[in-house]
Amino acid sequence: MTTEVVHNVESLVNEVKAEVVKWRRYLHENPEVSFQEENTSNFVYETLNSFGNLEVSRPTKTSVMARLIGEQPGKVLAIRADMDALPIQEENTFEFVSKKPGVMHACGHDGHTAILLGTAKILSSLKAQVKGEVRFLFQHAEETLPGGAEAMVQAGVMDGVDLVIGEHLWSPIELGKIGIGYGPVMASMDTFYITIQGKGGHAAMPHQTIDSITIGTQVVNNLQQIVARNIDPIDPVVLSVTKFIGGTTHNVIPDTVEIVGTTRTLNPDVRESLPKRMEEIIKGITMAHQATYTFKYDFGYRPVVNDQAVTSVVEELARKVVGEENVVPFRPTMGGEDFSAYQQKAPGTFFYVGAGNAAKGITYPHHHPKFTVDEDSFEIALKMFVEAVCKFNL
Template identity: 70%
Template sequence: MKIDTTVNLNQLAEETKEQVIAWRRHLHQNPELSFHEEKTSQFIYDTLQSFGNLEITRPTKTSVVARLIGAEPGKTLAIRADMDALPIQEENTFEFASQNPGVMHACGHDGHTAMLLGTAKILSGLKDQIKGEVRFLFQHAEELFPGGAEEMVQAGVMDGVDLVIGTHLWSPIEKGKVGVVYGSMMASPDTFWITVNGKGGHAALPHQTIDSIAVAAQVVTNLQHIVSRNTDPLDSLVISVTQFIGGTTHNVIPGQVKIWGTVRSFDPTLRESIPAKMERVVKGITEAHEASYEFKYEFGYRPVINDNEVTAVIEETVREVFGEEALDMMRPNMGGEDFSAFMEKAPGCYFYVGAGNEEQGITYPHHHERFTIDEDALEIGVKTFLHATFKFLA
């Protein structure tokens, strides 16, 4: 028996909307940090069990996977949601604000999990209409490298998967829009640590010191030459110093400065070349001023690169379900996401669901202590997942 997906799936999503919002609020009120999502994963496991028709497993300590095996053989589609929160003290005052001091869902992962629960609930009731398999991946630890996605992949959650999709609620986009990007979408977020060792002394007698602050300041400035003068202007590269620590008081030149930051890029060859270029700059400047240095570089998640064919199905879904005006063909951004680990195993698409609402004051950026979402966006995410599932498995 075939179903009228345009009408019935929309209706089912609308009927499930309040439950999805309730799940999101429960998760928002009870956030847990990366690799510590014990209660969150148990809540997900128990909720999935109540649906029926699902094979539920725990591939890692705090992740959950549910498999919906359809009535007929076919492709296997994986849909992913992340569930971890951030070490931020929430400043929102609504009734479902975080009850865990210093921990907050400040990035929308509570909504991602709620949307995937809603999708699983609806599709589990349509088992007889499914051709193939839908695999629901509830992932831990997206926010903290080395990330939960790689752990789940190593545990075999992508074995036999033909394609994978996921979404991010995105406050910079107004609710009602769905953002789609072809090809490179999010960058590889790498991390570096630099220590500049000089010789401390009295601030009134700088000639008797090797001023670590003056040397480190030159390091920071000259690192930007890698972007502006050593990299093809058509290649995307960001080098950001985000922490500069040195000194204890106004009249002491410190002997050491610590620098911390991130590098973002899309191209694998460019990415591999950056550590040597950075260390060359650091070595040259410190040697020129008789200082010494320590340099550490850590490669983070791979860049998220959407498959054109899978992305075309998401674009078509948005046009058909929500109309041309809902589609936002976006540019890539330099954020990072470990969804890329799943895409190493199967072609996929990661897209955005607009969650901002300027009229309601829902404008705070991700990772802000006042971040929240327009909860009407949750229904849009569920509808997109539902319609895309039937398109992919048809």
């Protein structure tokens, strides 16, 4: 790491932070949901090309990759940002609210994109000092299965990468702090679909039916026993039924019910065991009541598992950026994130930049219609990324 760059990180970030805020506000006004990020990706592509010294490409229809290839050998570091918005009607009143009805950036991805653009602009001016390569990954469709990360990996964005990092602006953490977690920090995110086929009939003559409603409720209740009685209490697991559809009126017992839900866990072995145990329960209950069933289980995102060595270095950088007292342990969440796809190809870490600010009323949770982030957090995220490149590539 050159002494010159170390002393200049603050000034380099100061030069771009106003532009980063401008980019974020433009993106916030013009959100696009997963797999529809055409204007967003075009904006990112054109902005990156304006910096110079970058090889910019489109790995998929709505994603962008930029490569800063140094003139000396060294490590290949990938840095990822997601770009998609959510199908939520925004209820904020600031001047740059979403212009698109029913769509808003309610998770901070507008900030992630702007921060990585700012990082790319800073580093593009340092090409002569770069060793190895810095790869900037602007990913589509983090919010919607099957997710954009897997498609980007399949397109080759991680080929030759030695390590990968990413950050999330995190409103539950107060501005000025950085959350660091070792090992599993975010859960797998899987979905199940169950149909119970009974025999419909008149509600006044239930003995002539095979009641899919009562069978379905038994299935729902007994699925909860998996977490309560089949899983080691030390392993966090969520099994939530979120949809139960059956019946059309008060005096008809329906033929079928549909049950949908999600499972979450931090343990890959537990994840693999869940669908087998679920089907055993569903099969047993339906057979006992002479009904039949269909069961579909879709594996979604893997758990995000932070590499010990990479995380240790990033924690060291966080102490430098915000001070040791402001680096906080990140408590794992059962939310999912497809950053895990990149970690299958290279060791990496995902850290959390505090973006909440109670004094400014920035307290709403992610995916809320009034969600926003404190834009002062962008400077911290920028410093983290630039310091990481100083550590690994300069």
